[in-house]
Amino acid sequence: MNRETRQTAIATFLILAIFGTxxxxxxxxxxxVxxxxxxxxxxxxxVVLLAPFLFFWxxxxxQKKKAD
Structure with missing residues (x-):
């Protein structure tokens, strides 16, 4: 696991942890309501169900724009 993939994994974990909470x-x-x-x-x-999909999209x- 290199630095970039480690940072991506940590960011994904944090996002999912916050959303899970x-x-x-x-x-x-x-x-x-x-x-x-x-x-x-x-x-x-x-909105709750679509938010993570929209966020990750x-x-x-x-990320794709940064790679280009």
């Missing part, structure tokens, strides 16, 4: 609180957030509006709850969970694009 956030997921721990999602049920509480969903119950609170659900009391306001069930449609808003659907939007919130959609943007990160991959950024």
């Amino acid at each position: 956030f997921l721990y609180f999602v049920p509480t957030i969903m119950l609170a 659900g009391k306001i509006s069930s449609a808003l709850g659907v939007v919130v969970i959609g 943007l990160r991959a694009r950024s």
Whole structure:
């Protein structure tokens, strides 16, 4: 494992750890939002589920631009 792959692995671990910690609180957030509006709850969970994919997609694009 060279320096670049080690940094990538550490960054990925930190991102997933932070997102995993956030997921721990999602049920509480969903119950609170659900009391306001069930449609808003659907939007919130959609954002929660799409956020890591969007983040990693943007990160991959950024890394690709750096490589070029």
